[in-house]
Amino acid sequence: MAHSPSGVVSFRLWPPVAVGAPLLVGWLATVAWGDSVELGGWRVPLGWALVIVFVGWNGWALWLFRRHRTGLLPGQDTNAMIEEGPFRLSRNPLYVGLLALYVGLALLAPTFWGLVLFPAAVLLLLWGAILPEERFLHERFGAPYDEYRRRVPRWLGPVRR
Numbered sequence: 001m002a003h004s005p006s007g008v009v010s011f012r013l014w015p016p017v018a019v020g021a022p023l024l025v026g027w028l029a030t031v032a033w034g035d036s037v038e039l040g041g042w043r044v045p046l047g048w049a050l051v052i053v054f055v056g057w058n059g060w061a062l063w064l065f066r067r068h069r070t071g072l073l074p075g076q077d078t079n080a081m082i083e084e085g086p087f088r089l090s091r092n093p094l095y096v097g098l099l100a101l102y103v104g105l106a107l108l109a110p111t112f113w114g115l116v117l118f119p120a121a122v123l124l125l126l127w128g129a130i131l132p133e134e135r136f137l138h139e140r141f142g143a144p145y146d147e148y149r150r151r152v153p154r155w156l157g158p159v160r161r
Helices: 013-031 043-067 094-110 111-118 119-139 143-151
Strands: none
Touching: 013 094, 013 111, 013 119, 043 094, 094 111, 094 119, 111 119, 119 143
């Protein structure tokens, strides 16, 4: 079931777990077996840049949740569709930010295996959170959400008119 009758989205897998589990497995593989690829000195400034992007990008999105007085955490009601700020560039800016944080932390750790497992994090996030959320939002908001979905890409990309 995509949601409960109360207007609360139900995830198959909580997004921080979907993103964190592959990163943790990658880091544990690095600890156990080492990395077969040296990531070089470039990884530190890029890693920190991605962490900073995450803080700013996700902070902006979280501020909009608060401003629109709509639920963010599991169990909170979804009262509004947000279409401004980073939500103009991505239907899932918080998840884009989490994935940027994933790459940043994998570079800072460093864990090559964590980078190898990045696609698993994307797929777990898609299956565990995004697809159930999209079904829920379609049921909750109908045509306005469908129009938003046509205009704004799931991840990042050019906005369609």
